[in-house]
Amino acid sequence: MKKFLCIFFVTIMCFTFSSCDKQIRREKTTEKPSVKITFPEGYTALQIANLLEENNVCSASEFLELAKILPPEYSLTADIKNADSRIFALEGYLFPDTYDFYIGEGAQNAIWRFLKNSKNKITQEYLDRAKELGLTIDEVITLASIIQSEAGDPAEMKKVSSVFHNRLNSQYNKLESDVTILYIKDKLSSIITQEEERQKHYKLYSTYSISGLPVGAVCNPGIKAINAALYPDDTDYYFFVTDKNTNEYYYAKSFSEHKQNCKTAGW
Numbered sequence: 001m002k003k004f005l006c007i008f009f010v011t012i013m014c015f016t017f018s019s020c021d022k023q024i025r026r027e028k029t030t031e032k033p034s035v036k037i038t039f040p041e042g043y044t045a046l047q048i049a050n051l052l053e054e055n056n057v058c059s060a061s062e063f064l065e066l067a068k069i070l071p072p073e074y075s076l077t078a079d080i081k082n083a084d085s086r087i088f089a090l091e092g093y094l095f096p097d098t099y100d101f102y103i104g105e106g107a108q109n110a111i112w113r114f115l116k117n118s119k120n121k122i123t124q125e126y127l128d129r130a131k132e133l134g135l136t137i138d139e140v141i142t143l144a145s146i147i148q149s150e151a152g153d154p155a156e157m158k159k160v161s162s163v164f165h166n167r168l169n170s171q172y173n174k175l176e177s178d179v180t181i182l183y184i185k186d187k188l189s190s191i192i193t194q195e196e197e198r199q200k201h202y203k204l205y206s207t208y209s210i211s212g213l214p215v216g217a218v219c220n221p222g223i224k225a226i227n228a229a230l231y232p233d234d235t236d237y238y239f240f241v242t243d244k245n246t247n248e249y250y251y252a253k254s255f256s257e258h259k260q261n262c263k264t265a266g267w
Contacts, residue, residue, distance in 0.1 A: 038098040041222030042148045044187050045088040048220070052110055055101070062107040064088065064191075074115055076122060080138050085204055085215050087188060092141040092217025093118045121223055129230045138216075140229050145217035146207075148225035149179035152242075156249050157228035162235040163251070168212060172238055175207035183218035241265045 035055045039048055045067045049060035067088040070077045076093060083089040094114040101110060122137060130140045143164060151160040164175055184192060184201045192198050204215040221229075237251040239258035244266035252258035 032102045034100050034102050036098060036100050039094075039096045039220075041096040041225065042219045043094075043096055044183070044219050045091050045094055046188060046191065048094050048114075052101070052107075056103050057101040057105050058107040058110050063110060066107050066111050067091070067094070071115070074119075076115075076119055076137060079136055082215055087192075087201060087216075089216070090115070092138075092145050092220055094220045095121055096220050096222050122226070126226065126230060133230070139213055140226065141221065142213050142217045144221035144225040144229040145219045146175065146177050146179055146214075147228050148221035149183075149219050150177060151225070151228075152247065153249070154224045157225055158231065158233040159235060159237070159249070159251065160240060161228040161232035163237045163240050165232045166235070166238050170238070173211045175213070177207045180205050180207045180214050180218055187218075241267065 035057065037051060037055050037057070039051065043051075045064060046060075049063040049067070052058050052063055053060035067090045068083075068086075070080055070083050070089050077083075077090070080089070090111070094111070095118040097117055099113055099117075101113070126140070127137055130137050133140075135143075143161070146164065147157050147161050151157045164177075167173060167175055181202065184198055184205055192201060203209060205218065207214055235251070236253050239252040239255065239261070241250050241258065241261050242248065242265060243250070248265075250261035250265055252261050
């Protein structure tokens with residue numbers, strides 16, 4: 001009798017484990033395939049869209065169409081009044097990071113992942129600091145995008161930021177940053193192909209043509225660049241240039257000093 005019961009319980013246990021194993025295998029096969037993607041700091045909306053399409057998350061064109069629209073329920077962009085003048089209204093708010101996406105997730109879900117992350121990263125402390133500086137959070141993001149593109153070395157970001165802050169608060173007023181031209185000329189060259197359209201955007205983005213900040217961000221900055229925009233070093237610099245060979249940064253208080261730095265830097 002004991003032998004019979006032992007065989008009976010072993011049979012039941014084997015059947016139970018077998019059923020569980022089949023259930024686990026069944027659940028695994030019904031899980032949606034996913035992909036992990038890292039978006040470097042300084043990527044543009046176009047670069048992000050292309051990388052999403054390459055990884056079969058969504059169509060690049062659908063993502064870019066959504067990037068032209070400000071979601072009415074998204075508080076970070078609520079004060080933007082010139083969205084129609086920007087190439088991509090959400091440029092600057094697609095926070096660069098590593099994300100897990102489902103294959104075929106779609107552009108709408110993908111874009112909200114970026115926006116939610118930006119909302120989490122822009123703390124109340126940052127909002128308060130922007131107000132203290134007399135800037136909107138959008139102006140901070142725009143400035144941070146220029147700092148991100150200009151300062152390849154994060155250690156230089158706060159000093160580069162000081163140059164731009166000094167210019168914004170002085171008679172110079174023009175930032176004269178090459179990256180605001182390169183955004184149109186190089187970064188978006190594949191979608192801005194007509195000279196007339198290019199010139200139209202230069203008038204809105206080129207900080208050699210306009211005073212103050214451009215119409216919007218020129219990339220999607222990381223947290224270090226945003227922090228640098230909010231907390232610049234305290235300097236008297238109005239110019240900087242990077243060495244052509246070593247990428248060393250040279251800062252100057254006057255244009256004559258800057259011209260000498262340019263020679264030293266190999267330009």
